[in-house]
Amino acid sequence: MTVLVVGASGATGNHLVEQLLLQKHKVKVIVRTPERLPESWRNNNNLQIISASILKLGDQEMKEYCNGCQAIVSCLGHNLTWKGIYGQPRKLVTDATRRLCDAIKANDPEQPVRFILMNTTGNRNRDLNEPISFAQKCVIFLLRFLLPPHLDNEKAADYLRTKIGQNNQFIEWVAVRPDGLMNENEVSDYEIHPSPTRSAIFNAGKVSRINVGHYMANLISDDDLWNTWKGRMPVIYSKDSLD
Numbered sequence: 001m002t003v004l005v006v007g008a009s010g011a012t013g014n015h016l017v018e019q020l021l022l023q024k025h026k027v028k029v030i031v032r033t034p035e036r037l038p039e040s041w042r043n044n045n046n047l048q049i050i051s052a053s054i055l056k057l058g059d060q061e062m063k064e065y066c067n068g069c070q071a072i073v074s075c076l077g078h079n080l081t082w083k084g085i086y087g088q089p090r091k092l093v094t095d096a097t098r099r100l101c102d103a104i105k106a107n108d109p110e111q112p113v114r115f116i117l118m119n120t121t122g123n124r125n126r127d128l129n130e131p132i133s134f135a136q137k138c139v140i141f142l143l144r145f146l147l148p149p150h151l152d153n154e155k156a157a158d159y160l161r162t163k164i165g166q167n168n169q170f171i172e173w174v175a176v177r178p179d180g181l182m183n184e185n186e187v188s189d190y191e192i193h194p195s196p197t198r199s200a201i202f203n204a205g206k207v208s209r210i211n212v213g214h215y216m217a218n219l220i221s222d223d224d225l226w227n228t229w230k231g232r233m234p235v236i237y238s239k240d241s242l243d
């Protein structure tokens, strides 16, 4: 398949691209600073590097870059700096998701395109009854005001859930919800659940970024896995991090 990855320069996006290349996909990445990418990527014929800031692309460019892609993944996230958290673009993830989906629709693909959004266990899947404690509700309520990236993550998933929905002609989606991210060099065993099995605020689990990349690449490659999780918001934990 041909897969477009945005946020590929990030800590998780990097692993995802490596996994996709290992699985012999053709990969396009849109990155702001290509010179920071691994040397091996620049010499890889299966990887096309597009140098651009995703939200600064015009609609026509966005449409062209999405054309011919059977899957698109967003690993975008706000940089953990004052400007990244409180500056513009406040709706980085939501606006990129919406514009990429518009570009997919504008290309009128024959088969639905697989769209994967990197989301968070701090967000609930409102299609399901995911009970959380009163204390967690209060913390999440505050986070929406104090941490704009949290609201952005919520709105991006809501866009897929409510605007793309379950029966879109052009787009099928999965919003992957990792718990606390950590760095590991090797893929390890991990668990996938339809909803969090622990509190994302008071008892968070962990998952390595390489495991998240591995799971996302498998969603793209494995039709059965995709059909199991499409239209849902799976939660991922690394097994060795669970008590």
Ligand SMILES: NC(=O)c1ccc[n+]([C@@H]2O[C@H](COP(=O)([O-])OP(=O)(O)OC[C@H]3O[C@@H](n4cnc5c(N)ncnc54)[C@H](OP(=O)(O)O)[C@@H]3O)[C@@H](O)[C@H]2O)c1
Residues within 6 Å of the ligand: 006, 007, 008, 009, 010, 011, 012, 013, 031, 032, 033, 053, 054, 055, 075, 076, 077, 078, 079, 080, 084, 088, 089, 092, 118, 119, 120, 121, 149, 153, 177, 178, 179, 180, 181, 182, 209
């Ligand atoms: N930290 C956690 O424990 C945790 C847990 C669950 C979910 N998450 C979510 O997981 C996501 C990714 O995490 P990560 O650690 O892999 O992120 P990361 O390493 O910070 O990567 C973020 C990516 O977004 C890009 N980006 C940031 N601002 C941008 C802008 N204004 N325009 C275009 N691109 C921009 C970065 O590009 P540049 O390289 O050009 O800056 C980078 O490619 C985040 O949304 C986060 O909310 C985090």
